[in-house]
Amino acid sequence: MRDNPSMEQTPAIQDHYPDDVSHCYGCGRLNDVGHQIKTRLTGKSTTTDYTPEPFHTAIPGLAYGGLIASIIDCHSTGSAAIFAMRRSGTEVGSEESPRFVTAHLEVDYLAPTPLAPMHLVGTEIEIKGRKVVVDTELSVNGVITARGHAILVEMPDGLIIP
Amino acid sequence: MRDNPSMEQTPAIQDHYPDDVSHCYGCGRLNDVGHQIKTRLTGKSTTTDYTPEPFHTAIPGLAYGGLIASIIDCHSTGSAAIFAMRRSGTEVGSEESPRFVTAHLEVDYLAPTPLAPMHLVGTEIEIKGRKVVVDTELSVNGVITARGHAILVEMPDGLIIP
Numbered sequence: 001m002r003d004n005p006s007m008e009q010t011p012a013i014q015d016h017y018p019d020d021v022s023h024c025y026g027c028g029r030l031n032d033v034g035h036q037i038k039t040r041l042t043g044k045s046t047t048t049d050y051t052p053e054p055f056h057t058a059i060p061g062l063a064y065g066g067l068i069a070s071i072i073d074c075h076s077t078g079s080a081a082i083f084a085m086r087r088s089g090t091e092v093g094s095e096e097s098p099r100f101v102t103a104h105l106e107v108d109y110l111a112p113t114p115l116a117p118m119h120l121v122g123t124e125i126e127i128k129g130r131k132v133v134v135d136t137e138l139s140v141n142g143v144i145t146a147r148g149h150a151i152l153v154e155m156p157d158g159l160i161i162p
Numbered sequence: 163m164r165d166n167p168s169m170e171q172t173p174a175i176q177d178h179y180p181d182d183v184s185h186c187y188g189c190g191r192l193n194d195v196g197h198q199i200k201t202r203l204t205g206k207s208t209t210t211d212y213t214p215e216p217f218h219t220a221i222p223g224l225a226y227g228g229l230i231a232s233i234i235d236c237h238s239t240g241s242a243a244i245f246a247m248r249r250s251g252t253e254v255g256s257e258e259s260p261r262f263v264t265a266h267l268e269v270d271y272l273a274p275t276p277l278a279p280m281h282l283v284g285t286e287i288e289i290k291g292r293k294v295v296v297d298t299e300l301s302v303n304g305v306i307t308a309r310g311h312a313i314l315v316e317m318p319d320g321l322i323i324p
Contacts, residue, residue: 023219025226033217055195057185058263064187065239065264066232073228101220102227105269 011093012038013078021099026074037071039078046079046122052115063113072136072148073105079122080132080152087127100152113145130154173255174200175240183261188236199233201240208241208284214277225275234298234310235267241284242294242314249289262314275307292316
């Protein structure tokens with residue numbers, strides 16, 4: 001673990017999504033060219049670590065805002081699944097994970113984000129029925145540069161196009 | 163033009179950014195592997211047309227939310243520059259364009275977005291000093307699937323890292 005090397009690393013939620021919902025460019029383990037982010041329960045929060053590519057620039061040296069929004073978005077959907085499983089007393093990895101989609105996403109860009117490894121921490125704000133609200137702090141080198149607020153909804157049946 | 167073939171196509175704002183702020187993965191003309199979106203003044207609004215790649219999937223057949231946020235974000239920064247130039251009576255292409263960065267981005271995902279050509283329309287909500295507020299509607303095949311709300315700020319001097 002990044003913050004506490006003595007802690008055992010928990011399973012990544014994205015490794016336990018059903019195959020037919022694992023093609024997301026941001027977080028799908030079956031998308032060979034995507035970001036393939038991994039989100040884990042770390043203590044009471046969720047964490048994702050992601051290293052951008054050199055071409056993910058805003059202006060040289062800084063990460064572009066769309067990438068930041070993308071990583072916060074997929075971290076939030078993963079966090080929602082983790083928090084929903086925790087609420088139901090189910091451990092990540094013990095069965096297929098539920099899959100959440102984003103209804104509303106907000107990002108506050110607090111400061112320029114260096115093009116360097118990003119660390120995201122997600123907090124459960126609310127769970128109500130199929131809806132989960134997640135707040136996220138994105139930091140680089142220990143400095144918080146962006147905050148996310150997302151409303152996620154468990155994926156309805158029938159969304160998958162055969 | 164998409165909506166009115168008889169209208170003359172106006173210059174894209176991204177083709178007139180200064181070189182040193184033209185490397186954005188979303189909209190920089192000098193980023194060879196990026197999306198290179200183009201935003202134009204079309205009547206009273208701004209428009210961007212973007213065709214996603216086959217791998218930009220959420221679940222198969224649908225575009226992933228991070229891409230939608232990214233394209234809305236860069237469309238909004240471009241729109242802010244266009245609206246600021248309009249306010250000052252300057253035509254896009256007559257001089258180097260101002261460059262805006264995002265302070266706050268919101269996206270409402272109204273419906274699944276098919277993985278197909280996207281059409282974005284931006285509306286000027288407010289201009290106040292260096293701040294511009296832009297709302298965006300993103301549609302595919304004439305159906306609005308996402309709405310954006312962004313607060314953009316003209317890039318401060320000194321943000322560029324040499």
